[in-house]
Amino acid sequence: MSRCRCSDITNTKNQITQLENAQTILSGYAGRKENRDNNLFRCSSSAQQATGSAKVAAYHTTMTTLGNDMDAASHNIAGKISARLGELRSLLSNLRSEDHDYHEEERRKAEEAAREAAEAAEAAA
Numbered sequence: 001m002s003r004c005r006c007s008d009i010t011n012t013k014n015q016i017t018q019l020e021n022a023q024t025i026l027s028g029y030a031g032r033k034e035n036r037d038n039n040l041f042r043c044s045s046s047a048q049q050a051t052g053s054a055k056v057a058a059y060h061t062t063m064t065t066l067g068n069d070m071d072a073a074s075h076n077i078a079g080k081i082s083a084r085l086g087e088l089r090s091l092l093s094n095l096r097s098e099d100h101d102y103h104e105e106e107r108r109k110a111e112e113a114a115r116e117a118a119e120a121a122e123a124a125a
Contacts, residue, residue: 005099012092019085026078033071040064 040063 002098002102002105004102005095009092009095009099012088012095016085016088016092019081019088023078023081023085026074026081029074030071030078033067036067037064040067 044059044063
């Protein structure tokens with residue numbers, strides 16, 4: 001026999017909401033990547049022209065590499081979030097089905113008990 005899964009459903013829905021919020025934040029980060037790269041290029045070009053320093057170009061390369069590493073990490077995290085969301089949505093569907101079956105069985109038992117009580121009251125009268 002199944003059991004009531006209402007609290008499990010609520011917890012799973014909360015986890016889904018949290019991961020969807022994280023996914024939204026990550027998608028916002030991805031949208032800023034191009035802007036960051038453009039700003040970095042302009043800033044380093046201006047600094048290099050103003051100072052005539054080759055170190056600025058090296059710093060630009062370092063910053064670009066760090067940015068690319070962050071993008072790769074962000075992409076990896078986004079993939080893990082998407083996979084987990086798929087798992088949780090599947091789990092939620094199963095929990096809802098099990099919970100529905102449980103409550104339906106409980107309702108039938110209550111109806112049967114009420115019918116038996118009514119019959120017993122009729123027989124006693």
